[in-house]
Amino acid sequence: METRVAKAAANLQQRAGRRDGRRIGERSRQHKKPRPQEGPAKSKKALQSQETRDRILDAAEELFARHGLYGVTVRNVADHAGTDQALINYYFGTKRGMFDAVFERRAGGINAARMAAMDAYEAKVGASVTVEGAIRAFLQPIFENDRTADPGWRHFSALVALANNSKEWGGQMMSRYFDAVIHRLIGLLRKGLPGAKDEDLYWSYQMLSGSLMLIQAETGRIELLSKGKCRSDDVDAFGERLVRYAAAGFRELCERKRR
Amino acid sequence: METRVAKAAANLQQRAGRRDGRRIGERSRQHKKPRPQEGPAKSKKALQSQETRDRILDAAEELFARHGLYGVTVRNVADHAGTDQALINYYFGTKRGMFDAVFERRAGGINAARMAAMDAYEAKVGASVTVEGAIRAFLQPIFENDRTADPGWRHFSALVALANNSKEWGGQMMSRYFDAVIHRLIGLLRKGLPGAKDEDLYWSYQMLSGSLMLIQAETGRIELLSKGKCRSDDVDAFGERLVRYAAAGFRELCERKRR
DNA sequence: GTGGATGTTCATCACTTGATGAACTAGAGG
DNA sequence: CCTCTAGTTCATCAAGTGATGAACATCCAC
Numbered sequence: 001m002e003t004r005v006a007k008a009a010a011n012l013q014q015r016a017g018r019r020d021g022r023r024i025g026e027r028s029r030q031h032k033k034p035r036p037q038e039g040p041a042k043s044k045k046a047l048q049s050q051e052t053r054d055r056i057l058d059a060a061e062e063l064f065a066r067h068g069l070y071g072v073t074v075r076n077v078a079d080h081a082g083t084d085q086a087l088i089n090y091y092f093g094t095k096r097g098m099f100d101a102v103f104e105r106r107a108g109g110i111n112a113a114r115m116a117a118m119d120a121y122e123a124k125v126g127a128s129v130t131v132e133g134a135i136r137a138f139l140q141p142i143f144e145n146d147r148t149a150d151p152g153w154r155h156f157s158a159l160v161a162l163a164n165n166s167k168e169w170g171g172q173m174m175s176r177y178f179d180a181v182i183h184r185l186i187g188l189l190r191k192g193l194p195g196a197k198d199e200d201l202y203w204s205y206q207m208l209s210g211s212l213m214l215i216q217a218e219t220g221r222i223e224l225l226s227k228g229k230c231r232s233d234d235v236d237a238f239g240e241r242l243v244r245y246a247a248a249g250f251r252e253l254c255e256r257k258r259r
Numbered sequence: 260m261e262t263r264v265a266k267a268a269a270n271l272q273q274r275a276g277r278r279d280g281r282r283i284g285e286r287s288r289q290h291k292k293p294r295p296q297e298g299p300a301k302s303k304k305a306l307q308s309q310e311t312r313d314r315i316l317d318a319a320e321e322l323f324a325r326h327g328l329y330g331v332t333v334r335n336v337a338d339h340a341g342t343d344q345a346l347i348n349y350y351f352g353t354k355r356g357m358f359d360a361v362f363e364r365r366a367g368g369i370n371a372a373r374m375a376a377m378d379a380y381e382a383k384v385g386a387s388v389t390v391e392g393a394i395r396a397f398l399q400p401i402f403e404n405d406r407t408a409d410p411g412w413r414h415f416s417a418l419v420a421l422a423n424n425s426k427e428w429g430g431q432m433m434s435r436y437f438d439a440v441i442h443r444l445i446g447l448l449r450k451g452l453p454g455a456k457d458e459d460l461y462w463s464y465q466m467l468s469g470s471l472m473l474i475q476a477e478t479g480r481i482e483l484l485s486k487g488k489c490r491s492d493d494v495d496a497f498g499e500r501l502v503r504y505a506a507a508g509f510r511e512l513c514e515r516k517r518r
Numbered sequence: 519g520t521g522g523a524t525g526t527t528c529a530t531c532a533c534t535t536g537a538t539g540a541a542c543t544a545g546a547g548g
Numbered sequence: 549c550c551t552c553t554a555g556t557t558c559a560t561c562a563a564g565t566g567a568t569g570a571a572c573a574t575c576c577a578c
Contacts, residue, residue, distance in 0.1 A: 084527055162424050166421050202489045207474075219433075221465075229457050246508065346556065542557070
């Protein structure tokens, strides 16, 4: 006990000289990520460590989805995860590092699944792509995750929805993670909407994207508006509706022949 | 000068006893709003004060739209407005009070304009309401504000868009400000879509709302996605497209006869 | 079984945050 | 011209913020 206090006193002296202009958002030191998980050979300790890391990410995911990056403190996350605050810096270096890690953990998997779904759809129907079919393939993996028992996916979706409508993350960051899968969809849709103009396709996608994001944000709004008749978490209710609504919109804007 | 320092020292003693468990978000004292603006009789001083208040709100609007409530400090707003930090507490009591004031300032006006637009539309067409017509009337005043030279309206719209997708504000708060105007739209649409089911109407509106919010968020995303072909601030490009896209979606979900 | 690495806990730092009291200033009202 | 008050500025507070070093613990490899 006493040694700790004594050392802390020395620590105080040591730090007195630091007066750099560091601000939030800048890295203060290079963080060496502890143990990149390698092959399947997992020691007992490594497994426990991995579980701690995941528990932190789960907590961060949920809290960031609810209050955003700035509405959550490192201590909040640590408390919610039931770990020590210092572990967050140990694993992720900075608060921002943890924020990014939340995205990294899930983005790859869901994107791969969506690519695969669209590939499978195209392989099945060949040249006769329909608007509904393309959009359905694009959305299906998301809906499947929403049906999962794991609440983490829904928190993640809500976080993406929040970030997507923000000037801070909605541009560059969302582009980095999701542009590839979107361009794949646009490519598919071009087959179902021959001669469609780029502007119409992109604006239509913007509208589809907005609808999806608001639904996934699960703000409780539609419950209030509909006095409980509609529920945010009812995938069966909004899934096919979104496909049909969006497909009709795409056709209205992108089809050659006008009514 | 010296008197100030001396008094500050006394201040220090005085506050030493305060140790209540106050936390962020709780009001600490009742804030008496300084001078409720009354009739048109404005003294020179009152005018200057009103202008300061508005400059603070302008700055807050812009910064909150960019970074959210928690991403902005009271000092940030004061600096951006070119005023003293203490004036914010003087005028609005708390940071949260300022946040609410940003909404209060514009919400009433825009809602009234939208109500009037829908009233005028209904008065014009009588019983023969169309889906496009109703949606256009609902959106028109927003588009008109977007065309204004005043950048404040666009900041406000972006802030609403950000708040709308957040779990923290997207439910109760948005409901409080905007439910009335939405129910007016739904009522109009029922005339154009006889026999439509409530669930279909509400889900359709949810999708329209999401599209509108993402567009108004102006995140720069569509510029990146379309490689500059589409621009967030191009009302002429998205206005009529949104009306047509949404109308087609509503018809698809809410019309009695199926294709 | 021992020694070194990996993971965890604790105390504390430098700095920021929202808020406030008191001093100061300039108009309005007499 | 003087006074009073709404408005403004300044210094400072208590609580909280992200981050870090050092002590401690535990497990794995040897």
